Amino acid sequence: MKYKIFNTIAFRLTLWFSGIFAVCTSFVFLLFYYLATQTIQNQIDLELTDNASKFSAIIHTNGLMGARQLAILEAQAAGEKLIFFRILYPTGEVFASSRMSYWKDVQVSKTALQKLRSLDLNIFETIEVPSTGQKVRVLYSYVAANAILQTGVAMDVYSKFLSAFQLVFISAMGFIVLFSAVSGWLLVRGALSGVETITKTAQNITGSNLETRVQGTGNKDELDHLAITFNSMLDRIEELVRSIREMSDNIAHDLKSPVTRIRGFAELALVHEETLEDYRVMAANTIEESDRLLDMINTMLTISRAEAGEADFTLKTVNLSGMIREACDLFTPLAEDKHISFSNIIENEIFVFADIRMLQRAFSNLIDNAIKYTLEGGTITIIASMENQTALIKIKDTGIGILPEFHEKIFERFYRIDSSRTSSGTGLGLSLARTIVRQHKGDIHVSSYQNKGSVFEIRLPINNPMVI
Ligand code: ADP
Numbered sequence: 001m002k003y004k005i006f007n008t009i010a011f012r013l014t015l016w017f018s019g020i021f022a023v024c025t026s027f028v029f030l031l032f033y034y035l036a037t038q039t040i041q042n043q044i045d046l047e048l049t050d051n052a053s054k055f056s057a058i059i060h061t062n063g064l065m066g067a068r069q070l071a072i073l074e075a076q077a078a079g080e081k082l083i084f085f086r087i088l089y090p091t092g093e094v095f096a097s098s099r100m101s102y103w104k105d106v107q108v109s110k111t112a113l114q115k116l117r118s119l120d121l122n123i124f125e126t127i128e129v130p131s132t133g134q135k136v137r138v139l140y141s142y143v144a145a146n147a148i149l150q151t152g153v154a155m156d157v158y159s160k161f162l163s164a165f166q167l168v169f170i171s172a173m174g175f176i177v178l179f180s181a182v183s184g185w186l187l188v189r190g191a192l193s194g195v196e197t198i199t200k201t202a203q204n205i206t207g208s209n210l211e212t213r214v215q216g217t218g219n220k221d222e223l224d225h226l227a228i229t230f231n232s233m234l235d236r237i238e239e240l241v242r243s244i245r246e247m248s249d250n251i252a253h254d255l256k257s258p259v260t261r262i263r264g265f266a267e268l269a270l271v272h273e274e275t276l277e278d279y280r281v282m283a284a285n286t287i288e289e290s291d292r293l294l295d296m297i298n299t300m301l302t303i304s305r306a307e308a309g310e311a312d313f314t315l316k317t318v319n320l321s322g323m324i325r326e327a328c329d330l331f332t333p334l335a336e337d338k339h340i341s342f343s344n345i346i347e348n349e350i351f352v353f354a355d356i357r358m359l360q361r362a363f364s365n366l367i368d369n370a371i372k373y374t375l376e377g378g379t380i381t382i383i384a385s386m387e388n389q390t391a392l393i394k395i396k397d398t399g400i401g402i403l404p405e406f407h408e409k410i411f412e413r414f415y416r417i418d419s420s421r422t423s424s425g426t427g428l429g430l431s432l433a434r435t436i437v438r439q440h441k442g443d444i445h446v447s448s449y450q451n452k453g454s455v456f457e458i459r460l461p462i463n464n465p466m467v468i
Pocket of ligand 1: 365369370373397399400401402410411415416417418420421424425426427428429430431454
């Protein structure tokens, strides 16, 4: 799937990255800017106050005429375009001043004088000279009981410094945003490249190609973990697909034989002229084969439904001991026919909450297998007991046994060990038995040695009202 760059996580994270950098840098700049302006202003104010003190001292010693002299001299010394002095009467009338040709547009502020009179504190103002655009810091201060000093300093140098500061900031900001965007993009792309690999691997996977695996980073980070999880998911899918394939092969194989036989009977009936009795036998064989087929299909359906939780189980409290005894009675003649010693040790009064019909099917399959896979003269023992709220049923035989590698496989649908293909069967018996037992929250296991015999062990919790 192609996606727009604006929708990518990498793009969004980069945007966040640069945004956060820009905001932080602006904050730091504003803080610096504020501190710088405050410091500069404090410095100027201090300078102006110093001047006012000087004037105050001169007036004290030399009177107002001395102050007039000082105004001219101080302004000349510092630069007449840099500083000016005006000595005013408290009414605001100018008594004396430095040369004011450059500063002629600077008026005496009535509000400042008013404030000065009422507050009796130094009054500072920052004004802009309309004709020159020059910023000036002005101080109004009482330098004698009847004299006010209006003195101003050009803020040119400081304004230039602040403009330079702004320029430096804007360039630095541009660089930082660009740098954070590029580095953010590279970092995020690098970090997310693992996701891209997983996506590509997933895209390349088809039904016939499930072997591809994602290369882990080996860093034990989140992406490595994702890759490992993704790979183990693929392992499970591969295993599932393999077992589905195997199962469908088995189904095809097992359904083919009865259908072929049915076809054979029909062909015989068509080609040969037989007696009525022969036709009857053929019809009976056809019905038998069809029943086998139907039985297989029904068992398959039962297993599927039970596994999907849709099986039609009717749960009641049932006497398991009685049910097992009945099943044993049912199979005794079959065992006797094969000269197998068939016995049971069944504890009385084992009650479970279960679907008796389904449990009967499960036990029948297990006893049937025991008889089927035990040679003449062998022994089969059925043991049922109680153990910690669990009914324990063992079906022991001294039959052909099962190699360890098949202990799990025999519970798969349609799985039959090759060596037992000569005996009749569908490969569904154990699968159905396990599904039924599991639906009752129990489980079934086998322990077996080849040529020594097998023990199938069922554990059923007796108190399982939440089953199915
Ligand atoms: P089947 O119809 O072939 O008996 P099951 O699902 O009942 O199908 O059993 C699966 C396979 O497990 C059998 O084909 C057989 O190879 C093996 N098996 C089951 N029970 C026994 C047993 N008691 N002794 C030896 N092998 C057994």
